Amino acid sequence: MLTLDQLSYDDTRHRLQGRDGLRLRMGPFVAQIRTRLSNVARSVASLYAGYPVVDDDAFVDFQVSVRKPAGLRQWTHPQVTFGFDGQEPFNPLPGDQGFPLLEWGLNWCVYANCHQYLILHAAVLERGGRALILPAPSGSGKSTLCAGLLFAGWRLLSDELALICPDTGRLVPHPRPVSLKNDSIDVIRRFAPQVRFGSRVEETVKGVVAHFAAPPDAILKSNEHAMPAWVVLPKYSAGCPATLQALDKAKGFMQLVQNAFNYEVFGIEGFRLLGSVMDRCACFSFEYSRVPEAVDMFARLADGQAAACGR
Amino acid sequence: MTWPDDLVVEALRAPQTLAGWSNARWSALFRQARAAGLLGRVTRPVEAASPWPNAAQGHVDAARRLGLAQQTEIRRELKFIESALADLHAPIVLLKGAAYVAADLPPAQGRVFSDIDLMVPKAALARSESSLMVAGWMTTHHSAYDQRYYREWMHELPPMQHVQRQTTIDLHHTILPETCRLRPDPRMLFDKAVALPGHPGFHVLCPADMVLHSMTHLFMNDDMSHALRDLSDIDLLLRHFALDAGFWPELTTRARALNLQRPLFYGLHHAAAVLGTPVPSGALAEAERSAPPAPVRPLMNAIWRRALRTPHHDARPPLAGAALFALYLRGHWLRMPPALLARHLTIKALGLHRRAEAPKSPDTPG
Numbered sequence: 001m002l003t004l005d006q007l008s009y010d011d012t013r014h015r016l017q018g019r020d021g022l023r024l025r026m027g028p029f030v031a032q033i034r035t036r037l038s039n040v041a042r043s044v045a046s047l048y049a050g051y052p053v054v055d056d057d058a059f060v061d062f063q064v065s066v067r068k069p070a071g072l073r074q075w076t077h078p079q080v081t082f083g084f085d086g087q088e089p090f091n092p093l094p095g096d097q098g099f100p101l102l103e104w105g106l107n108w109c110v111y112a113n114c115h116q117y118l119i120l121h122a123a124v125l126e127r128g129g130r131a132l133i134l135p136a137p138s139g140s141g142k143s144t145l146c147a148g149l150l151f152a153g154w155r156l157l158s159d160e161l162a163l164i165c166p167d168t169g170r171l172v173p174h175p176r177p178v179s180l181k182n183d184s185i186d187v188i189r190r191f192a193p194q195v196r197f198g199s200r201v202e203e204t205v206k207g208v209v210a211h212f213a214a215p216p217d218a219i220l221k222s223n224e225h226a227m228p229a230w231v232v233l234p235k236y237s238a239g240c241p242a243t244l245q246a247l248d249k250a251k252g253f254m255q256l257v258q259n260a261f262n263y264e265v266f267g268i269e270g271f272r273l274l275g276s277v278m279d280r281c282a283c284f285s286f287e288y289s290r291v292p293e294a295v296d297m298f299a300r301l302a303d304g305q306a307a308a309c310g311r
Numbered sequence: 312m313t314w315p316d317d318l319v320v321e322a323l324r325a326p327q328t329l330a331g332w333s334n335a336r337w338s339a340l341f342r343q344a345r346a347a348g349l350l351g352r353v354t355r356p357v358e359a360a361s362p363w364p365n366a367a368q369g370h371v372d373a374a375r376r377l378g379l380a381q382q383t384e385i386r387r388e389l390k391f392i393e394s395a396l397a398d399l400h401a402p403i404v405l406l407k408g409a410a411y412v413a414a415d416l417p418p419a420q421g422r423v424f425s426d427i428d429l430m431v432p433k434a435a436l437a438r439s440e441s442s443l444m445v446a447g448w449m450t451t452h453h454s455a456y457d458q459r460y461y462r463e464w465m466h467e468l469p470p471m472q473h474v475q476r477q478t479t480i481d482l483h484h485t486i487l488p489e490t491c492r493l494r495p496d497p498r499m500l501f502d503k504a505v506a507l508p509g510h511p512g513f514h515v516l517c518p519a520d521m522v523l524h525s526m527t528h529l530f531m532n533d534d535m536s537h538a539l540r541d542l543s544d545i546d547l548l549l550r551h552f553a554l555d556a557g558f559w560p561e562l563t564t565r566a567r568a569l570n571l572q573r574p575l576f577y578g579l580h581h582a583a584a585v586l587g588t589p590v591p592s593g594a595l596a597e598a599e600r601s602a603p604p605a606p607v608r609p610l611m612n613a614i615w616r617r618a619l620r621t622p623h624h625d626a627r628p629p630l631a632g633a634a635l636f637a638l639y640l641r642g643h644w645l646r647m648p649p650a651l652l653a654r655h656l657t658i659k660a661l662g663l664h665r666r667a668e669a670p671k672s673p674d675t676p677g
Contacts, residue, residue, distance in 0.1 A: 028369065059366035060338040085342045086624045113345070115373035115380075265380045 005049035013041045023060060025052040027174035027222045028163070029114075031106060034065040035098065037080065043099035046198035047177040047211055050219045062109040066098045084109055099199040100209050103177060107160055110174065111261040117163035117172060118273055119261045124157035124171050125149050127302045130229035131171045133162055133281070135259040138206070141236025141288070144184040147212075148291040149298055151192035156218040157226065166266070166273055169280070170225035175218040177211040185210045191291045230301065231256065231281045234288070242293040244284050244301065252283035314628040319343045319621045322353040323543055324587050330362040337363055339625060341370055346623035348540050350374040351421030374421070381424045385412045388427055388478050393510060395446035401435035402514050404504050406483065406524065410515040411544070413507055417551050418544040426470060426479035432501060433484040440468060440482060447474050456664040460655070464490045464647065486524050487531065490647045495527075495569040503565075518552040519565040526578030527571055533642020535618045535635055539585075542619050545578055546586040559594045572601035577615065585619050614638060 004012065004024065015022040021034040022044070035041060065083040069092050073079065078095025081088050082105035089108060093101050111119045122135035123146035132154070136142035143159055150156045156175050163172040177198065180188055185208065188195055200210040231252050232244075256274045257263055263270045284301075288294040318340040322329055332340070344350040351374040354363065363371060389409065396403055404410075406428035411419040431439045444450075448471035452458060461469045467483040485497035504514035516524055525548060529541040552558045566575040576598040582588035583595070602608055617634035620626055643652055658664050 030366075057334045059334040059364050061366075061370070063338075063342060085346055087346070113373060114369060115376045116369035264384075265377055267380055267383055 002053045003049070004045065004051050004053055007053065009042075009045055012045045013038070016041050016044065020056065021063070021065075023054045023056075023058060024048055025054050025058075026106075026176055027158075028172055029061040029110065029174070030054050030058055031109070032060045032063045033102070034063075035067060035102070037066060037068070037098045039096065040066050040080075040098035040102060043199040043211070044102070047099075047213045049213065050216050062106065062113075064102070064105055064109065066102050066105070068095070094203070097201050097204055099211065100179070100201055100204055103179065103211065106176070110161055110163075114163070115262050115265045116166075118166060118263070118266050118270055120162040120164070120256060121160065121259045121261065122162040123159045124162045124173075124226075125154040126157055126171075126224075126226040127154045129226065130302070131157065131226035132230045132232060132298070132302075133171070133228055133256075133277075134232055134234050135162070135255055136234055137259070140234055141184075142234050143178065143180055144187055144236065144291065145234050145286075145288070145294055147178055147180060147184070147188045147195075148191055148295050150178070150215060150218070151188075151195070152295040152299065154298070154302075155221060156214050164228075164273060164277065165225065166269060168225065169273065169276055170227055172225050173218070173222040175214040175222055177213055179209055179211050181209055182207040187291055191295075228277050228281050231278065231283045232301075233285045235286065236289065237287045238289055240287045240289045242286070242288040242290070242297045244286050244297055247283045247285045249278050249283050252281075253278045315626055317343070317620045317626040319347050319349055319353060319539060319626070320585060323349075323546070324585075326353075326355075332362070334364050334366070337367055341367060343621045343623045343626055347621045348423035348537060349421065349543060351378040351423070352543060353421075355421050377423075378421055382412050382419060384478065385409055385424060385427060388476075389413060389510065389513070391446065392427070392429070392443070392480070393512060395442050395448075396439060396512065399431070399435055399439060399442065399512070401432050401439075402501055402504060403439075403512050404430040404501065404514045404516060405507070406430055406486075406516070407528070410521065413510060413513065414515045417547040422540060422544070426481055428467075428481045428483060430483040430485070430497070430500075432497070436468070436482070436484050440471075443471055443480060443482070447476075448472065448480055449474055451479075454664055456658060460664070464488055464651070466491075486527060488646050490651060491531070492645050493527075493531070493570055493573075495571055499569060500524075517565075518548075518555070518558060519562045520569070522548050522552065522562060522578070523566055523569060523571045523575060526574040530574045530577040530615075531642065531645055533639045533646070535638055536622050538618050539621055542582060542585060546582045546588045549579075549582060549588050549590070553589070559591050563594060563597050566598075566601075572598065573603070576601045577611075581615055581619055584616075 012022060016033060016035050021032040023030055023032045033044065063085060066080055067083065069079055069081045079092040080095055080098040080101055081092040082090055082101050084105065120135050122133050123142050125132045125146065134142050134146060146159045157171055157173040158175060159178045161174055163174055165172055195212050197210040197212050202208050233247065233255055253274060256277065266273065318336065322340055340353065341350060344353045350370065354371045354374055405413050408422065408424040409427045450469045451472050452461065452469040457469060461467065466485045466488045467481050471480045471482060486495060486500065487493055500516060500520055503517040503520055505517055507513045507515060515521065522545065525541065525545050529538060566572045579590050579595055579598045583590045603611055614634045614637050617628050617631045618638055620628065647655060
């Protein structure tokens with residue numbers, strides 16, 4: 001199997017600029033990426049290094065591009081725009097934000113189109129064959145916690161999108177570069193000094209955004225679906241000791257609904273599916289301020305010592 | 312210059328030929344079909360076979376699920392509308408997508424819907440609007456000019472959106488603008504409308520009128536972004552209604568009575584040419600008599616051939632931009648008399664329609 005890191009950087013760039021683009025397998029999807037922007041090409045080469053490059057006759061799920069919009073404006077205020085199927089679903093962003101735009105665009109491709117899965121805005125990790133769902137809106141500390149856990153032995157399925165297979169109730173991995181924002185970047189750098197950021201952009205609408213690559217085992221195991229075992233609603237609270245509290249399942253259920261992208265597309269099927277997820281899962285709310293402490297708490301949770309976790 | 316393949320047209324015309332396609336061609340078909348709003352339709356089960364590659368199955372499932380969800384939503388909204396308009400005591404005719412779903416007609420399948428189109432007699436328009444407002448549907452275009460544009464000149468009110476569920480209703484009182492060159496008498500449409508069993512108060516247009524409305528909507532329009540989808544709807548309606556022997560003569564008769572022979576000509580001609588719709592030679596010959604005169608006909612034909620395609624850059628033929636622009640101008644030209652059109656386009660171009668806010672009550676801040 002050919003992976004991107006086996007191609008030279010020139011070859012990668014050449015493919016990205018070509019008519020057929022660079023075709024990468026990312027979990028259940030194949031994306032065909034086209035761009036002429038060298039900063040985007042460098043980030044793709046570094047952050048998707050371990051991903052399989054698929055052959056010319058593979059079925060392509062998403063054909064996407066990142067390019068400069070036409071017009072004179074690019075000489076005074078460089079911009080980048082994301083294209084999907086000939087549409088441009090977003091407003092252009094400032095010129096240095098091509099890679100984050102590609103990532104947000106690829107996420108959009110999945111949650112706006114892939115109704116074969118019930119999709120939650122959530123991080124998903126796995127340990128011992130059991131999956132942890134961290135549903136949360138932005139700013140809850142979900143990404144920081146997710147990054148901490150994947151440097152402490154948990155397998156990453158996704159840091160943004162939980163894909164639930166309606167036939168099996170299992171979570172489908174969609175490992176992609178993990179994004180961190182603002183203070184979280186240094187927090188994770190202190191916790192896991194080995195982390196290598198492949199893209200860093202200042203002054204986005206979300207502040208500073210940096211991406212690091214999904215760990216190799218997450219990419220290798222992207223066919224291994226996982227049964228949900230825990231739903232935990234994380235919340236960062238400055239100065240707060242790590243506290244795990246049992247949460248009423250009805251409240252947990254409503255959190256899943258509120259963080260679902262396509263619950264209305266699933267209708268009654270979605271109600272039953274999320275109901276079965278909640279039936280199977282232990283449900284907690286979790287407050288934390290320090291990553292090492294949080295990671296310990298989740299290790300104990302995975303070892304079946306949840307009862308001792310300050311309930 | 313050769314034209315690029317329009318894979319959606321190929322898939323609609325001859326679904327049995329898809330089995331030998333390469334993965335690359337399937338990927339391109341799915342991209343084009345998504346742009347045309349027809350992914351669900353090109354992946355309808357073809358004689359119980361599923362010729363697409365396994366890797367594409369997810370998109371097929373997604374399109375099917377989205378289609379079902381939209382049908383469920385339309386049925387649910389119709390119940391809300393039914394109760395909102397229960398005391399109207401006037402016929403309510405469902406048009407386009409809502410009619411296809413409620414009457415369970417073939418174009419309901421595999422199609423993306425946007426809003427619900429209703430038609431009530433003009434005398435009942437104000438009462439219908441206030442009843443829908445009481446039930447939560449609010450007008451969306453707030454500038455004074457836009458309000459006047461719809462209320463004085465158009466065939467429908469400004470779209471009404473539900474405050475909680477975000478669903479949109481277009482409330483019509485006829486099928487073409489009041490200022491249009493063609494003005495079919497809406498009373499004739501109401502007279503022939505067919506009651507929907509199980510939905511007291513709701514009707515759909517009779518088969519001939521439904522086809523004529525669909526053709527009129529497409530061939531008088533200025534916006535071609537759904538042209539192929541609309542043509543496919545026409546194709547499916549014609550194939551379905553043709554099972555009744557009396558349909559074709561009735562279609563010709565109604566077109567004459569409603570003065571819609573030109574849209575009928577375009578509809579039959581292009582459905583047959585693009586999608587291979589079987590049209591009896593007698594019906595086609597009769598419609599030909601309303602074709603545009605000799606110098607215009609080949610020009611219009613060249614324009615329509617470029618518009619009635621998948622709206623995706625991979626399927627874009629040479630001069631497509633010019634054809635779409637010509638149809639944009641034509642749609643406006645047909646819709647309004649020249650003086651009014653000049654005024655309307657000037658106001659739109661200068662952005663004045665946005666500036667003139669509808670009068671607010673005096674105590675509203677700002």
